[in-house]
Amino acid sequence: MSVLQVRRLRVYYGTPAQPVRAVEDVSLEIGEREVVGLVGESGCGKSTLGRGILGLLPEGARADGEVLYGGRNLIGLSPKELRRLRGPDLGLVFQEPMTRLNPLSRISEHFRETLKQHESRLSDAEMRRRSLETLGRMGIPPTRFDQYPHEFSGGMRQRIMIALALVLRPKLLVADEPTTSLDVIVEGQILALLADLKRDFGTALLLITHNLGIVAESCDRIAVMYAGKIVEEGPVRDVFANPAHPYTRELLRSTISLETTELHSIPGAPPNLIDPPPGCRFHPRCPDAMRVCAQLEPVEKRFDQVRRVQCWLHGPESRIPAGGELPLEREAIGVADEA
Amino acid sequence: MTGTSLRTYLITRIALVLPMVFILLTLVFLLMRVAPGNPIEASLGGHVPQSAIKQIEHQLGFDKPLYTQYGNYLWDIARGNFGTTITDNRPLSQIIKQNGAATLELTFFAMIVAIVVGVFVGLVAGRFRDTWLDVGGRFFGILVYATPVFFLGLMAQLVFGVWLGWLPISDQASPLTAALLKTHTNIYFLDAIIDGNWSALWDITKHLILPATTLGLVTAGVFIRLVRVNVIRTLRDDYIEAARARGITERRVVYNHAFKNALVPVITVVGLNLALLLGGAVLTETTFNWPGIGHELVLYLENRDYVAVQGIIVLFALVVVAVSVLVDFLNAYVDPRIRY
Numbered sequence: 001m002s003v004l005q006v007r008r009l010r011v012y013y014g015t016p017a018q019p020v021r022a023v024e025d026v027s028l029e030i031g032e033r034e035v036v037g038l039v040g041e042s043g044c045g046k047s048t049l050g051r052g053i054l055g056l057l058p059e060g061a062r063a064d065g066e067v068l069y070g071g072r073n074l075i076g077l078s079p080k081e082l083r084r085l086r087g088p089d090l091g092l093v094f095q096e097p098m099t100r101l102n103p104l105s106r107i108s109e110h111f112r113e114t115l116k117q118h119e120s121r122l123s124d125a126e127m128r129r130r131s132l133e134t135l136g137r138m139g140i141p142p143t144r145f146d147q148y149p150h151e152f153s154g155g156m157r158q159r160i161m162i163a164l165a166l167v168l169r170p171k172l173l174v175a176d177e178p179t180t181s182l183d184v185i186v187e188g189q190i191l192a193l194l195a196d197l198k199r200d201f202g203t204a205l206l207l208i209t210h211n212l213g214i215v216a217e218s219c220d221r222i223a224v225m226y227a228g229k230i231v232e233e234g235p236v237r238d239v240f241a242n243p244a245h246p247y248t249r250e251l252l253r254s255t256i257s258l259e260t261t262e263l264h265s266i267p268g269a270p271p272n273l274i275d276p277p278p279g280c281r282f283h284p285r286c287p288d289a290m291r292v293c294a295q296l297e298p299v300e301k302r303f304d305q306v307r308r309v310q311c312w313l314h315g316p317e318s319r320i321p322a323g324g325e326l327p328l329e330r331e332a333i334g335v336a337d338e339a
Numbered sequence: 340m341t342g343t344s345l346r347t348y349l350i351t352r353i354a355l356v357l358p359m360v361f362i363l364l365t366l367v368f369l370l371m372r373v374a375p376g377n378p379i380e381a382s383l384g385g386h387v388p389q390s391a392i393k394q395i396e397h398q399l400g401f402d403k404p405l406y407t408q409y410g411n412y413l414w415d416i417a418r419g420n421f422g423t424t425i426t427d428n429r430p431l432s433q434i435i436k437q438n439g440a441a442t443l444e445l446t447f448f449a450m451i452v453a454i455v456v457g458v459f460v461g462l463v464a465g466r467f468r469d470t471w472l473d474v475g476g477r478f479f480g481i482l483v484y485a486t487p488v489f490f491l492g493l494m495a496q497l498v499f500g501v502w503l504g505w506l507p508i509s510d511q512a513s514p515l516t517a518a519l520l521k522t523h524t525n526i527y528f529l530d531a532i533i534d535g536n537w538s539a540l541w542d543i544t545k546h547l548i549l550p551a552t553t554l555g556l557v558t559a560g561v562f563i564r565l566v567r568v569n570v571i572r573t574l575r576d577d578y579i580e581a582a583r584a585r586g587i588t589e590r591r592v593v594y595n596h597a598f599k600n601a602l603v604p605v606i607t608v609v610g611l612n613l614a615l616l617l618g619g620a621v622l623t624e625t626t627f628n629w630p631g632i633g634h635e636l637v638l639y640l641e642n643r644d645y646v647a648v649q650g651i652i653v654l655f656a657l658v659v660v661a662v663s664v665l666v667d668f669l670n671a672y673v674d675p676r677i678r679y
Contacts, residue, residue, distance in 0.1 A: 056580070083583075084586060085586070086586035087585045087587075088586070094577070096577065096579060098577060099576065102578045102582070102596050103578075103674070104599055104603070114585050117588065119485075148675040
């Protein structure tokens with residue numbers, strides 16, 4: 001059973017004449033109690049996708065396609081209906097916890113407000129009990145319930161933000177780079193908490209990150225995003241062991257471990273999304289690019305129920321024009337292009 | 340825990356007042372002494388025999404060495420004795436009581452007008468940014484702010500006093516009311532209420548409307564712009580988005596989160612303006628013949644009444660100190676981050 005299905009979602013920013021295509025034709029499914037990692041470089045549209053699911057796009061953004069939740073398409077839902085779903089059904093944890101709490105309100109007031117909004121029938125004592133219980137599981141002692149945000153460290157604030165999302169028992173939590181601004185030790189603690197979500201709260205998690213190590217450790221499935229598209233998706237083990245898309249492969253090569261002797265990076269920069277390259281969007285940076293890659297958009301190839309890739313290397317050969325499989329000839333990517 | 344830290348903050352803050360006041364008093368003393376010319380001679384009009392001047396100088400202690408004068412000056416102020424004016428022999432304590440009360444009354448109501456109009460228009464303009472409400476609010480703000488207070492006052496007098504004849508255009512009360520009113524606090528408005536003298540209260544209120552609104556509107560101009568900008572800024576803050584992500588209604592997001600945070604910096608500006616107004620809304624008081632302290636200051640300055648000017652300036656300084664303590668306290672009360 002899936003909690004949420006995204007089908008052919010597009011999100012555009014900016015003017016109709018020159019739209020920034022932040023998310024282009026993305027489909028993604030998240031199962032109950034599943035942890036899905038969404039990875040990609042900065043600016044590839046992963047945050048936009050995460051927010052698009054909750055209908056929290058900035059002013060001027062337009063979305064179309066389907067985000068199916070509980071039999072309803074969230075795209076085109078009235079703001080009021082969407083607001084009701086945010087919190088009790090869909091939660092969001094942000095990147096920078098330092099500024100996400102109202103500096104003038106106590107932690108207890110944040111919880112009270114949130115619970116009152118969605119479960120107004122709860123008594124004060126019950127609200128308090130629920131809040132303290134959730135905070136306790138995140139490692140925040142009850143003695144600090146009445147303190148103000150500035151009395152907490154970044155890691156503790158992120159725990160509070162997660163507790164604030166979980167106190168309503170959402171079906172799906174979207175965590176948008178929840179540990180990027182925290183130090184490594186705190187990062188590990190927060191990730192451990194998130195990994196236990198499905199056990200403790202029965203919540204599915206969409207973990208947005210650019211850190212593949214995090215995905216390897218805590219996710220069931222991985223979706224790799226490049227320039228607004230999901231180029232590869234599959235179970236974490238399979239994808240890590242045997243990446244099907246050159247971008248995934250290069251991304252995995254770029255991670256650093258104890259065995260790293262030389263830093264690897266993908267030459268070039270992500271394309272601009274106003275005028276993306278024709279054909280496969282990765283072809284200008286792809287070491288395996290063929291002629292067809294610069295001409296036609298790749299067709300999605302499904303290996304099985306859970307594994308798919310968008311790359312001409314996996315065919316179908318019948319769709320590749322004659323001579324299309326020859327290596328793409330191009331000028332070497334200069335240092336200037338990398339900058 | 341929070342209560343204790345607020346109390347600690349307050350105690351520290353008040354302890355700092357003493358050196359602050361001391362420095363202020365010293366500055367006033369020194370500035371008055373370095374001003375050129377013989378002040379006694381000037382205040383007496385220049386046609387007084389030298390012996391008479393010497394006598395007054397002796398009486399006021401101006402023939403003593405500077406440090407003795409300084410010591411006496413501090414000691415007098417510590418005892419609340421501000422001296423007596425040279426030109427009309429009025430005790431300064433009386434000026435403070437009577438004219439100060441008139442200024443306090445005017446300032447209080449002007450501030451209410453300024454806060455109500457300024458905060459309300461500013462919040463609406465910021466909340467509905469770039470709509471016609473915003474454009475209207477901003478235009479109104481610029482208009483009242485750019486208009487000189489005496490011009491706005493004159494126009495108000497012309498329209499509501501002369502053409503429509505609804506409201507009196509000068510003084511604090513009609514002479515009859517003033518004569519019959521018993522004095523308790525010197526603040527007419529309060530005195531009328533204490534006595535339960537409702538016809539006097541009505542008369543006093545009518546006299547208050549034009550000057551208080553004029554002064555209030557001019558002050559509101561600053562508030563409108565400040566509040567509007569703050570609302571726009573806070574509506575973009577991260578915790579606003581986070582609240583929306585928790586499904587908090589837009590109404591609550593705006594009222595509980597955005598407006599509250601937007602108004603914190605406004606407290607400081609309101610305080611500064613309050614101190615400014617209490618220090619004599621000279622132009623307004625002159626336009627409406629309001630017997631306030633700014634009005635008096637101008638008169639004594641013209642006559643170069645040394646003692647009067649010094650006393651009134653010391654009073655202003657003390658008012659500024661008191662208001663800034665009040666502002667700090669309010670800020671600390673509203674914003675927990677300041678208490679540390």
